[in-house]
Amino acid sequence: MERLLIVGASGRAAAASARRAGFEPFVLDLFADADTERLATVWKLPFDQYPHGFVELAKRVPPMPWMYTGGLENYPDVVAAISETRELWGNGPDVLKKVRDPFAVQNWLKEFGRTRPRTFHHGDEAPSSGRWLRKPIRGSAGLGIRFAEPVDIRTPSGEPAYYFQEFLDGTPMSAVFAHGRRGWPTFVGMSRQLIGTDWLHAKPFAYAGNVMVDPNVYPDPRPTAGWLTHSFSLAGVWGLDAIRTGDEWNVVEINPRYTASVELYELATNSCTLVRWEPIPPAIRMGKAIYYAPHRIVFPASGPWDDSLARCADVWRRPDFADLPHAGDIIEAGQPVLTLFAEADDEEACEAKLKASAAELDRLFAVG
Numbered sequence: 001m002e003r004l005l006i007v008g009a010s011g012r013a014a015a016a017s018a019r020r021a022g023f024e025p026f027v028l029d030l031f032a033d034a035d036t037e038r039l040a041t042v043w044k045l046p047f048d049q050y051p052h053g054f055v056e057l058a059k060r061v062p063p064m065p066w067m068y069t070g071g072l073e074n075y076p077d078v079v080a081a082i083s084e085t086r087e088l089w090g091n092g093p094d095v096l097k098k099v100r101d102p103f104a105v106q107n108w109l110k111e112f113g114r115t116r117p118r119t120f121h122h123g124d125e126a127p128s129s130g131r132w133l134r135k136p137i138r139g140s141a142g143l144g145i146r147f148a149e150p151v152d153i154r155t156p157s158g159e160p161a162y163y164f165q166e167f168l169d170g171t172p173m174s175a176v177f178a179h180g181r182r183g184w185p186t187f188v189g190m191s192r193q194l195i196g197t198d199w200l201h202a203k204p205f206a207y208a209g210n211v212m213v214d215p216n217v218y219p220d221p222r223p224t225a226g227w228l229t230h231s232f233s234l235a236g237v238w239g240l241d242a243i244r245t246g247d248e249w250n251v252v253e254i255n256p257r258y259t260a261s262v263e264l265y266e267l268a269t270n271s272c273t274l275v276r277w278e279p280i281p282p283a284i285r286m287g288k289a290i291y292y293a294p295h296r297i298v299f300p301a302s303g304p305w306d307d308s309l310a311r312c313a314d315v316w317r318r319p320d321f322a323d324l325p326h327a328g329d330i331i332e333a334g335q336p337v338l339t340l341f342a343e344a345d346d347e348e349a350c351e352a353k354l355k356a357s358a359a360e361l362d363r364l365f366a367v368g
Helices: 012-020 034-039 053-059 076-083 093-099 102-111 222-232 262-269 306-310 347-364
Strands: 003-007 024-029 041-044 066-068 132-136 162-166 171-181 184-195 207-212 238-245 248-255 285-292 336-344
Touching: 003 012, 003 053, 012 024, 012 034, 012 262, 024 034, 024 053, 034 306, 053 076, 066 076, 076 093, 093 102, 093 222, 102 162, 102 222, 102 248, 171 222, 184 222, 184 262, 184 285, 207 262, 207 347, 222 238, 222 248, 262 285, 285 347, 336 347
Parallel strands: 003 024, 003 066, 024 041
Antiparallel strands: 132 162, 171 184, 171 238, 184 207, 207 285, 238 248, 285 336
C-alpha cells in the first residue's frame, strides 16, 4: 500500500480520506488524538514548535509524498522546506504567497467586478463608511479575528501582523473544489459555516463546523472558482470561503488545501477527493461541529464517543464523534475538545441534531 505523509494542525480527517483513497497515512500534527492513532502512524509536534518544527520532524519520516492541512498554507517557507525532499500533493509555496495575500485577492476581485468585501492595509487611511474586522495576516480557523477599533488603525512598526476587511452581515459559506479537467475545477460541495457558535462555546468568529446545503438554492460559486483557478494556478483540493448577502457570493478568503468540510462530502457520497472526485448528488445533508471546552476539562476515560472510537477504522462509516482526546488529557477553557457529526434530510434538521449532541456534552461536563 502506498504511503502518504499528512502534516498540519490536525491530521485526523485527512488521514481518513487517505484511507478511503487506498493509502496508508503517516501523520504529523499537534494533537495525536486517540482516533488518529488508530488510522495512522502519528507523531505529535509540541505547540511551542509550531509550525517550523514540522520541517525537522518530517526529515525523520521515510520517503513518501506529502500533503498539508489547516494552518500550513500561511507558511510557504515550511511548505518549501518539506518539499525539498519529497513530492508535494497540493499547491506549492509560490501559489501560497499569492493566494494567501488578501490584497492580491482583492485586486483580482476588482478586476472581475467584485467590490466586496473591501480590504485595506494596517496603516492606510480608514474608509469613511462601513464596519471593519481586524484579521491576522496568518490567520486560520477564525482565530484572532475581532471587530476593529479606532486605536487599531495606525501605522504599524515593522511587518504588519494584521489587516482590515469589511464586515458583511450575511451567511458564512464554504465551497470545496477538486482536481478538474483541462484546468477547470470540479465542484465537490457547499456548506454553511458555523462561526462563533454559542451552543458550541466557540469564541466570536472562531470556526465551529459546517452543515451541508443544497447548492441549487444558493448563489453558484463555480464561475468564481474557475476564474480563481486560472488566476492563481490552483491545484488539488481547495476551499473557497464567502459571505452570502442576498444573491451575492462575496469571497472572504481562499483555502488552498484540504479543508475541514471535505470529509462531509466524501461520507455523504461514498466518494473520495484525493484520487478522483465523482460528482454524485448526496441524498442527505451531513454536518460537523467543534465542541469547545466551556471550562477546564479532564477528558473522561469513557463517554458517548466510545462506539465511534471503537469503530473509527471503518472510514466509510460516519462517526458520531471524532478528534477524540486520550483519557486524562487536560483541555483548557476555550480550546477544542472534539468534533460532533450528524446527518438528516435537510440542513435545519442536521443542525438541530448537532445542537442536541452538544447539549448532551454540556450535561456530561456539567455546564450551567
